[in-house]
Amino acid sequence: MKKIVLLASVVLLTTSCVSRRLYNELNEKNKDCANRLELLSEENEQNKAAMLNLSGKNKMLENDLTKAIQERNKWNSDYNAMSKNFEDLEKNSDAAIKAEIERLNKLKFELDAKSKRVSELESRLDEQDKNLKRLKDALSKALFEFEGKGLTVQQKDGKVYVSMENKLLFSSGSWTVSPEGRNAVQQLGSVLAQNPDIAILIEGHTDNDKVVGTLGGGITNNWDLSTKRATAIVNILEANPLIDKSNLTAAGRSEFAPIASNATTDGKAKNRRIEVILTPKLDVISKMINEI
Template identity: 70%
Template sequence: MKKLLLAACCLPFLTSCVSRRLYNELDAKYKNCSEELERISGESADLKAQAFDLGTKNQSLKEQLENATTERDQLKIAYDQLKKEYNSLEKNSDQAIKAEIERLNLLKKELDGKSSRVAELEGKLAAQDRNLRNLKDALSKALFEFEGKGLTVEQKNGKVYVSMENKLLFPSGSWSVSSEGKNAVEQLAEVLAKNPEISILIEGHTDNDKVVGNLGGGVTNNWDLSTKRATAIVNIIEQTPGIDKKNLTAAGRSEFAPIALNSTDSGKAKNRRIEVILTPKLDEISKLLNDL
């Protein structure tokens, strides 16, 4: 009985002791849970903020992706168009290049032909120039004894000029050739006979003195006199064997092609002359020039 009473007396104390300890434990757990809840709530708020930021960024990225996709599609369309144009251009360029190559080949062929003709022309001109120099030298040698008597030989403008003053050829006012003049013309003709490809123009020239009266044979002016003198020289040259008469031409120039002033006696003497102008035949050269 005593034991039961003792147990009954101690039970409230034991119960009180256990409840305090449990309370403390529960209180501690509550505090821990409250702190954990607060921490988790904070993390949740952070995560929500991050989620919001990520959502914003995700939307921005979506927009950027859409823009990039649109640009890509546009670039692809542009690329396909450019590729199409390039292929077309390449095809046309190949055709254009082939056409240009053909044109250049034709031009080269034409140029080669012209170059060949130019070379041939240059060769003929050079040969012609050599022939003229040889002719000039041959005439100078053949007519050397007359060169101090009013006779000159020179080469110029692609021709050879033999000039003979009237004092060597004719008496004053006459168109009859003197013996010395005939000798000079015959020696000239012998050289010309060896050059059948030369055209021979004989020009008669006078000073500006008027013909007084009638010199005989109907000569009333310097035109008549210069022509008769040129013809007299032709008559001598054509008698030389080997002379092709088709190469001969006689012309009267009267007083209108002077080489000196007619105001002095010496000038008039120079103007009274026969000029034999020797010109290479230019048929082949003219043909080559026309073919260029």
């Protein structure tokens, strides 16, 4: 019986020791698990926060990506539009350049033609000026004996002027040409007969003295007197059969184109005159000018 009790006691004691140790071990493991669970919970919270942060960043990146895609698409659209515009512009530019080249070539052709006509006109004007000088020299030579007797010959403004004072041509108040005056006009006519391309204008001029009484055929004013004197010179010139009568023109200027003062006797004498104005016919030159 003792042996049985002793055995039972030993078994009970042994069992009690084992259970406490196991309990202690399990308790320690439980604490470790609790600590680990707490750590895991904290890590989980941290991971959640990180996930939320990453989710926000991801959303921002998605928005940025969307904007980038939109901008890329806009750039592509703009680029395509610009490329098309450039192609159109290039085509139009080629056409515009071609048209401009054609226009410039046309202008150059016209300019060359005008330059040629200008050169021809300058040449003709130069030749005309030389012809006038030859005419002036020929008249000066033919009328040399009358220079100093109220006759002058000069070239100016593209014309030749032969001026004859009335003391060489007419008596006071008369339009009958004196013998010496007739000789001078005939010498003038012999030179003009050799220049058929010259227009001949004969102008009669008076001083400002009024016509008093009746003169010859009833002249009443200076208009009549200046015109009759111009006509008297024309009559002498047209008697030369070599002078083209269509080149002759007679005009009376009365007292209204003086070359000196009518306040002096010498001035009045200068104003009483016949002006023979010799002008090259300008039909060809006028046509050339109009063509420029």
